[in-house]
Amino acid sequence: MVAWLSLCLGLCLSFVKQARKNIDVILPGYTHLQPAQPTLLAQHLLAYANMFKRDAERIRDSLKRVRVSPLGAAALCGSPYPLDPLSVARELGFDGIYANSMDAVSDRDFALEAQFIGAVIQTHISRFCEEIIIWANPSFGFVRLPDAFSTGSSIMPQKKNPDAAELARGKCGRVYGNLIALLTLMKGLPLSYNKDMQEDKEGFFDTDETVSSSLKIMRAFLDALEFNADKMLAACKTGYLNATEFADYLAEKGLPFREAHKITGQAVALAESLGKGLEDLDLEAMKKIHASIEEDIYKRLSPEACVSRRQTPGCASPASVRRQLADFDEWLAGS
Numbered sequence: 001m002v003a004w005l006s007l008c009l010g011l012c013l014s015f016v017k018q019a020r021k022n023i024d025v026i027l028p029g030y031t032h033l034q035p036a037q038p039t040l041l042a043q044h045l046l047a048y049a050n051m052f053k054r055d056a057e058r059i060r061d062s063l064k065r066v067r068v069s070p071l072g073a074a075a076l077c078g079s080p081y082p083l084d085p086l087s088v089a090r091e092l093g094f095d096g097i098y099a100n101s102m103d104a105v106s107d108r109d110f111a112l113e114a115q116f117i118g119a120v121i122q123t124h125i126s127r128f129c130e131e132i133i134i135w136a137n138p139s140f141g142f143v144r145l146p147d148a149f150s151t152g153s154s155i156m157p158q159k160k161n162p163d164a165a166e167l168a169r170g171k172c173g174r175v176y177g178n179l180i181a182l183l184t185l186m187k188g189l190p191l192s193y194n195k196d197m198q199e200d201k202e203g204f205f206d207t208d209e210t211v212s213s214s215l216k217i218m219r220a221f222l223d224a225l226e227f228n229a230d231k232m233l234a235a236c237k238t239g240y241l242n243a244t245e246f247a248d249y250l251a252e253k254g255l256p257f258r259e260a261h262k263i264t265g266q267a268v269a270l271a272e273s274l275g276k277g278l279e280d281l282d283l284e285a286m287k288k289i290h291a292s293i294e295e296d297i298y299k300r301l302s303p304e305a306c307v308s309r310r311q312t313p314g315c316a317s318p319a320s321v322r323r324q325l326a327d328f329d330e331w332l333a334g335s
Contacts, residue, residue, distance in 0.1 A: 001059050001066075001114050003208075004121065007215035008056040009335050014222045015049035016328045023321060026303045027142065027232035028241055033134075035239025038303035041227060043316040046324050051124040053331065058117050066110035067095040073104035076192040106192040108182065111204050115179040118211040122175040125214050129165035132225070136162050141231040146224035149217075164221055168214050175210055178203030236303040240268050242278055245306045246297070253292040263290050277301075 019042035029039035069089035072079050078101040085097045098104035135142035136150075145160055153159035181203050185196055243264050250260035267289050271278050279301040286293040299305060310317040314324065 001063060001117065003212055004118070004215065005056055005059045007212060007219070008052045008059065008121065009332065011215055011219045011222070012049050012052045012056065012328070013332055014219050015045050015052070016325060016332070018222060018225070018227075019043075019045040019049070019321070020325055022227055022229070023318070023325075025227060025229040025232060026236060026307060028235045028239065029316070035235075035241050037244055038236045038241050038306045039316040040307060040318065040321055041229075041232065042321045042325070046321065046328070048124065048128050049328060051127075052121075053328075055117065055121045055124065056335065058120065062113050062117060064095065066113060067093070068104075068110075069094040069097050070104040070107075071097070073098055073101035076102050076105050102192045106189070106194075106197075108186055108197065108200055111200050112179070112182055112186070115175075115182055115204060115207050118207045119172075119175050119179050121211050122172045122214060125218050126169045126172045128218070128222075129162075129169040132165045133162045133169070136160075136165075140235070142228055142235075144226040144228060146221065146226075148224065149221045164217060168218060171210050171214055175207050178207045233303065237277060240271070240278060241303070242301045242306050243268055245300050245309065246278055248309075249297055249300050250290065250292065255290075255292070 022041045022045070025041040026038050027041050027044065028035050029037050029044070069085060069092065071088050072083045072085035089095075089097050098107075132143060132145075134140060136145050145162055149162075149164035150160050151163045153161065182200055185199055189196060246267060247257065247260040247264040250263055251257045255263070267278060267281065267286065270285065270289065271281055274281075279298060283293070283295060283297075286297065300309070308317055310320065314320060
């Protein structure tokens, strides 16, 4: 897990670098994979950075519990010889020794905890890969896949398949399987040692190798990834992502948000029937929907305005994202 810690920190650094490089890029934010509100690509990338930050912190926290030496527990009841388990533990880099000899020989929590953390890490990798697979589809066109991490088709010369992302996504199954196998192995074992525990190693080593290689590949993949800012911004023009800002505008005029929500729905229905965006409706048509709407509504409906007006901590506004980047710089420097 110490290796995982270093790799998670490296991946966090790559997400931060890409976020800083693309700090002004706006893209559609989604819920239910449907267009929701404009956001910043940097905010999106920093969401993943936070996932791997938690993974790093999870590893650090776990190491406090798992660096325990079982030397001296013998078969189950301890040893009659004048051993000094603590001095040996220190020499080997353990943080301490067991508190109970029977627990020492029958405990596999260290392996379970490591495999759980590995499963969470692989989940976060898989989520990012899924997003890249979607974004690489020409229907989105949000990313340009690096040649080194994609392949062509055996019969379709136009294809550029996101194989690296698909393989990393697929690795989740084996990592989850290793965790479930060990949980199942341990659930029915009485104290203390049982030969069943010989089965604890293969899955553990496989998870270690799988998570390590996935983290390494994902960092190189992310570093080489290119984002299509024009396609992302253009996608903000469809799906009425500024509808929430329209409703907020009405709420600021004194309407209960429930009523503002309903009126905005009417505006969206009108725009949709005309094949226009909300920002393209003329003022007269808007005033027929509600008399409180004024010329200043148009200043609120651009993707840039929608993003910049966010105010809560950790939000998607440019100022907030810059604070998040500064916080990550400080955390990485201390890690």
